[in-house]
Amino acid sequence: MTLRLADMTELLADKVQAELVGDPELLIERLSTLEAAGPNDLAFLSHPKYLSQLAQSAAGCVIVAPSAREAALKRGSCLVVDDPYYYFALVTQLWKRKHFPGAALAVHPGAFIDPAATIGPNVSIGAFACIAAGAVIGEGARIAEHCVIGANAIIGANSRLSARVTVADGCRIGERCIIHPGAVIGADGFGFAPHDGQWVKIEQLGAVQIGNDVEIGANTCIDRGALQDTVIEDGVKLDNLVQIAHNVRVGKHSAMAGCAGVAGSATIGANCTVGGGAIVLGHLRLADGVHVSAASIVTRSLLKPGHYTGLFPIDDNAAWEKNAATLKQLHTLRERLKQTEKTLLQLQGSLEEKP
């Protein structure tokens, strides 16, 4: 697996014009970090804080920003671009296309495709996949082994479903989406009416709508809506083991890290980020550009863009125990402080009155 440096810059030139300082004939054998890179590796410097690593890197070539140009030249070959991390992302895509083209386009004879399903051109369907009646698989889509596509579900053009993805009846996936193994799109939302000490099921009659260019992680669940649909807008990225409850709406280009959860009917704006393990409670609204730290619990709507956090700082266990015990008396402490302030003020007052 090699890639000639000059070929690489040419192939990406329609997206980014890079200035190549060094030997265009260099054969890149690997993409690597500054630290691990060898003489046939391409590395990148995305943040000034790693400048110290630059000088010591043995990389054959380093992608740098204009601000690091001088430092990079002292070391050796470099590619100068406005946004090295973005350029690096493009290089990984090029590398993957060239070296891991994926399985040949074919419909495996062991798949089960209902005669009433519509399969577009240039589609790949893996062994033991099941495509139900009325389902539509768009042009160029790749459905891996063991996927289950329900009745009347729609998979948009050029989307890629990894092994063991479930898309339930009537759910729609946009174009160029990537869905990782074990994801479940369109299971029933969690809706019950309490009655006589028991729970009566509210059948979930909505579906899930997923926009274009969405990526969904392994074993992530997106529930179908109760009456209307659950909606994931274009460009959203969800990591693994994320839970999206019924009737949630996630705005364009928002991203959520692993184990995050969003409860029913919450609305997340565009360009938000939700950290790993964070939870957004039901029926809340997050404005565009809200960033929630990992493991923070959103208990009220956040209507202004900004960075929000709520987590107990970790400490050695003994210190935590003392502070946590005191925390349970915090309101009382505040009342005591208030009283102390008042007493002190009275005392001062009475002293001043004295001759």
Place this chain on the structure above:
Amino acid sequence: MTLRLADMTELLADKVQAELVGDPELLIERLSTLEAAGPNDLAFLSHPKYLSQLAQSAAGCVIVAPSAREAALKRGSCLVVDDPYYYFALVTQLWKRKHFPGAALAVHPGAFIDPAATIGPNVSIGAFACIAAGAVIGEGARIAEHCVIGANAIIGANSRLSARVTVADGCRIGERCIIHPGAVIGADGFGFAPHDGQWVKIEQLGAVQIGNDVEIGANTCIDRGALQDTVIEDGVKLDNLVQIAHNVRVGKHSAMAGCAGVAGSATIGANCTVGGGAIVLGHLRLADGVHVSAASIVTRSLLKPGHYTGLFPIDDNAAWEKNAATLKQLHTLRERLKQTEKTLLQLQGSLEEKP
């Protein structure tokens, strides 16, 4: 998809007698929310706080409680029942039965059924499902595509397993249960004996027993017991991505929201609720009627019914940083306050002694 209003009330009359005020011939085309409903939609008002939405709703008919009868009549057609949310749940069930009857009952030729399995009458088994020797599938059960039912496992009558559910060897599912895609019933519990700096596996010899009318969410895991069984009692509802460890017992009609977790040998009473992302630590006991807020960590047994919470309130990040930093000195602050109170008291005392 339509449903005549009079047919609907008649079909539900054995469960609830509704008073219909309006045209019994109205053809309902959709179930909807008050806000989104149109002239052929049926909506419901479950809580007085939505009364303001009632007047403006364009719904063809609204399900209301007796207390909202007058307000509803001003608007137009309504159905008056004691518990509108319960009635609405029954309507969704009727709607689903009528309009989405599910796949025809059939055993797919591509399923693999061991000759030593017992398949009841009127059973449906999907493509590529695997039913092992000694397994029993009860009358009217539906086993969707890709389910794996282990040796000697029992699936009760009329239970429905969605695609890709695993029920491991010897586990028992009751009647009328619903299990969503990717759920794993009966994987090994997490049990190891530490020995010489390594972990020695304790084979998990128990199984999982699940009662009747239990619903289990997508990708939820319920581990088999170490020696005795893990038990989920009748009517329990578990959302997606919930973790139930070995030898847990969950009492009747308790419900847990997405991403909740219960550690080994904990006992949850009946009619409890556990919020999303909440965790119950091992060997604890929750009384009947305990309600744990989302994301709260139960670190001690809760022996009285009630509502319990423990989570760090979210704030803008800068404010959180200040408060979190101070929290690490909270115990010290308390000691300082105590000292200040004492000093102040001494000072007061000495002043009083003065002539």
Place this chain on the structure above:
Amino acid sequence: MTLRLADMTELLADKVQAELVGDPELLIERLSTLEAAGPNDLAFLSHPKYLSQLAQSAAGCVIVAPSAREAALKRGSCLVVDDPYYYFALVTQLWKRKHFPGAALAVHPGAFIDPAATIGPNVSIGAFACIAAGAVIGEGARIAEHCVIGANAIIGANSRLSARVTVADGCRIGERCIIHPGAVIGADGFGFAPHDGQWVKIEQLGAVQIGNDVEIGANTCIDRGALQDTVIEDGVKLDNLVQIAHNVRVGKHSAMAGCAGVAGSATIGANCTVGGGAIVLGHLRLADGVHVSAASIVTRSLLKPGHYTGLFPIDDNAAWEKNAATLKQLHTLRERLKQTEKTLLQLQGSLEEKP
């Protein structure tokens, strides 16, 4: 299912020499807890705090430590060993081997095995499993129904994959590993470069390397690395629904309970434990022997072994509300206390100056 006591001790004698006090002919019918055990059951006493249960136990025989020998003899038959819990673990393994030997070794005709895959001797492959080109299945490995093994993936000798496990292209599993249903090894890590308000995918070119004797829980996800591999070292035990992000390294014999998550590029040392629902943020380092309590969020590297905790103590909801509200003013309270202390000191000073 029975096991003669004398046969049992003999079969385990190469690992542990147990002193048997009682009838070697006793037929054990069940392994049990002290509380639930009957006259043909074998139970164990692993901790002195359960000594009170010992006297009342009806167990046919009890495994005890030398320190409990005297108390055990008063009750009846016992097996004396240095580490009863370890011995009990060995007994469960023996019991499982004897009574639940697992499916016969066979390659199911309904599996799909690419002709370019390498299948070792004595391998078992279940119905509908898919083994891709270049994959290698080591001697004695058991691949259950519905597993998907990607191109060039390697499964080490005697490893056991339960139903529905995915091992993606190029990932390597060591020997004697146990992987539970629904686990996903080698999905893409969550890597994107922000560009013009959108996310640009960074293709994940690394893989996952898993050592020997690793156990991985149901629906747990371990992502492939971005450039280098994600690494799970020998003897690691991961519970269900755990998320391991790209380029994490987990050191030997560390264990993580259910719903734990480790963000990208974090390094966990050897012999660590991470409690259920705990989260380790990205790029952090945990020393060997670090123990993180359940639900605690690791926000900084923990470079010393020890026990760390950070979680909000649970309380009844009303008390929590008061304390949580005060917590949002904690920094202000501290400033007020500081001011009060200062004022009091000044007052004391001024009083002492007075005659």
